[in-house]
Amino acid sequence: MDLDVAQVRAFVRAAEELHFGRAAETLAISQQALSKRIARLESLLGTALFERGGNGVRLTAAGQRFLRPARQTVAAAEAAVAAAVGEDRPLRVDVWGHLYAPMRTLAQVAERAGELPLELGHGRDLPSVTHALLRGDIDAAFGRVHPPLRPGLAHRLVRLEPVDAVLSADHPLAAGPALRPDQLRGSVLWAPGALDRLDFLHQFADRFGIRDSAAGVNLGLAHFLEEVARDPRRFSLLPADIPLPEVPGLRSVPLVDPTPLYAWSLLWRTGNGHPGLNGLTAACAVAAGQSRWLEYHPERDWLPEPPR
Template identity: 80%
Template sequence: MDLDMAQVRAFVRAAEELHFGRAAGTLGLSQQALSKRIARLESLLGTALFQRGGGAVGLTEAGRRFLGPARQALASAESAIAAAVGPDRPLRLDVWGHLYAPMRTLAHVAEQAGELTPGHGRDLPSVTAALLRGDTDAAFGRVHPPLHAGLTHRLVRLEPVDAVLGADHPLASEPALRPDQLGGSVLWAPGALDRLDFLHRFAHRFGIPTTATTLNLGLAHFLAEVVEDPRRFSLLPADVPLPDVPGLRSVPLVDPTPLYAWSLLWRTGSGHPGLKTLTTAFAAQAGRSRWLEYDPARDWLPEPPGNPTPDKPGRAGPPVTRL
């Protein structure tokens, strides 16, 4: 009897989620495709692995017995692939949040991080699915809970965020702004707010009732749209180099200063040696550049109070204050 690892992976993910739709999403599959893989596995084994009915999914006794060895089989398959490829394979690193230019931060550590093969994920859910499938080794961008239990997260950088607006905006001449002063403006977003966690939480926290969205066609096009309407504003990390858009203004935000949290994300238990090299390089750069300074009396992070601390599987919380 030869096991198909794609079918085994579909079973393990469905057993962890106990929800075929969520499991399919983490693997980048349709629910129908995942169900077919599990059905073929059950047919091969000659026994049902899941109890289905009434909208609920549960493991049968055979499914419970199979789960542990199935996880071991997947781990062994990944180890076999790694052994065949060799220890010198470059670390595959996906990034997302492209409008906020994540490669700026990676550029600071590129020379110390070993050999990297960068990729470009669409958003956090798509990159999460790639990590869980083993299509990429690590990822870099903004992480926000809830995360899959099979992933580990490490906070890398906290970056102050500025308001960007046009010269005709009523607040454009201010040397600095409190976030709540923007309550009468329109928050311009490069996509639906339910996919843009940081902007969504900012609008809710600081009372920005009016938002509008557009297509993400690149930073220059996005900022040109901001400038077109004197009511609009958006947010960008302060270190993002601004394109040459006539009439564009960038104004620091204070009392509090919003912080955009950049993080590294990888599959728990991954043994790629490049991960340690990369995390060490990030930690050293964070110390030199004071990337992890956070004062709750001065700064704002969108993570909810009581969120677990970083650097544990599936966690993403505020850092320890370093002043």
């Protein structure tokens, strides 16, 4: 019996998602194509792998038994391709992020990683980057991981960045040397997109009672900050050490009691055998230790999901 790896991969993704639509999305194929692949696999095996009903899908007993060796089959196929292509191709790393934190982090890490060959790319947001990782289009990416993490992905926390409030110079709170987050109640949180797609800002607003928010089109950091400077009611959040563009009428004020921290992780697909991944994760660990990137004090800092 010869198994088709594409069919096996479709089964694995559907088993992990328990939703044919989401599984198809991670593979960049239609739901109909994914269903056909799984149906052909079930026909070849002579047994049903999923129970399909009005409440979704779930694995049959045969599907549960098949899942572990199916994952091993997909991993072996990917390892075989990597061996044939060779190990000298660059490590493909996505540095998506309108705040440039992944790029800044990678620049500091690359100095410690020596001659690690890298190929950089830019996604649109973390969901698109996640799909690219699962499809094998990229090898690693930076992002803020919040539960639940998609099956098939692994991550390591590499950096906790203190966050400042950025306000118009005409904002009533702009003159202070520091601010508590709850002092921003009554101000308008300006976001680079819909708040329900920006989990950190959404949780910050909930935690500190920020009731008013507004969003604009993300046309780059300078344009984003010009919109903040234009309205004395607005504020936004930026990493404390980010180089700010020269925007008149703007002020950056540290947040304290507590200081919000933005957690950046390095993500990769489990089973990815590229040797550069070990070098990159090791360089991240060294940089984090030397630069004290992972310092967290619960009595003075705030994280939406405190690290274990």
